Amino acid sequence: MDSEFAAVVEHMPFILGGLGVTLQLFAYTVIVTILVAFVFGLARLSRHRWLSWPAGAVVELFRGTPILAQLFWAFYVLPFFGIDLAPMLSALLVIGFNQGSYSSEIVRGGILSVPPGQWEASRALGYRPLTAFGSIIFPQALAIMIPPFTNIMISLGKFTAVASLVTVPEMTSRAMAVRSATGATMQVLLLILVLYFALSLAIAFAMGRLEKWAGSRYGATSGGSDAALTQPTGAVA
């Protein structure tokens, strides 16, 4: 037992380096997820079919298949078509598009949940449609979106672990390497469980602050993050 504990201490810098890769991957997937969520969420609300239909097809495709199947497809199949992405890039694109697709429903729902009276009032006040959307509808929708987005952000932190299956040297893959090299199975797995849990707590805390800020600025119209927890991450539109 003691030698196994010593092995974990000895390999600690290696695993913490993996945590660095995990955090990097997390940051990239947050950016891709938010971009995909807003681009596709808004495109699906468009009156133009050539915009809303393809957006809907991509979203349904990503929501209808497992993230691992998508990841392996990007890793093993895309090279057949001449698209050879680095493991890190394929992981961040797949995780980002997958969770972004779920999140596009949050964006769509958030905008649709702003009462129509707000549109009418802004028209009565002489706002142009685009200005009304940007300065009246969108900020209110944003405040509604934050609680469900908290769940997405926590999911993103956890989903980074699947990148270990396509050779990205993040925390889980390094832990598994240390495990097979030292046999300190329990110690190393417990260590990364604790680190992932701390990451989830940090994300939840940061999103809680964001929610409070948006609530005080734009008026919280939602039931808070506890209500959001009862909804799966956008699994039903």
Add this chain to the structure above:
Amino acid sequence: MNHGLWNWEFAAHVLPELLKGLAATLHISVVSGTIAVALGVAWAVLLELRMPVVSHAVRGLIELVRGTPLLVQLYVAFYVLPMYGIMASAEVTGIAGLALYFSGYMTAVIQAGIRSVPPGQWEAARAIGFTPARTWWTVVLPQALRKVLPPIGSYLLLVLKESSMLSAITVSDLLHAANTIGSDNFRYVEPLTIAALIYFAISYPFARVLRVLESRLDVNR
């Protein structure tokens, strides 16, 4: 065999193997999903009863499974538990891990359902002499579960999709079958694409049904 982007002959050749994997995936999803709902109900009731130590333990367990990656939890179940003499096949270990993970998510939904049952239902049940246990079973839980059927359905759909994670602990499910065929033949295009299409063919209609169900329940509210 390695000619062209898509080989129909190879696709037809690997289909039976993939369907065998699909059978395993369906079996895993149904068993795991059922256990997840049952555990979710158990956790929700225990939390609603507000027993001092039990509630905290349940709350802690739920936070833990929801705050860490499913993949790492599966590794713990697969590699660590046997060191303590808990021996089970990879499939049984995977089913249990998947069920525990999703029970954490089901709990919040079911709790919301329980709280949506009007207090008058409790009072009426007491007035006609029902014991608390009987009230839970025959009055509260049936109403609670009916109300939250759509979100539970979405989680069951996630159970199906996330069951593919079990391929990482050597369980021969649909995705594992596709990967094995791919690495044996150095050709991943057909098996992985067909596997993805099979997942989609199950998941998409199921999601559509849930959407209809959800809008129906909305009208009744």
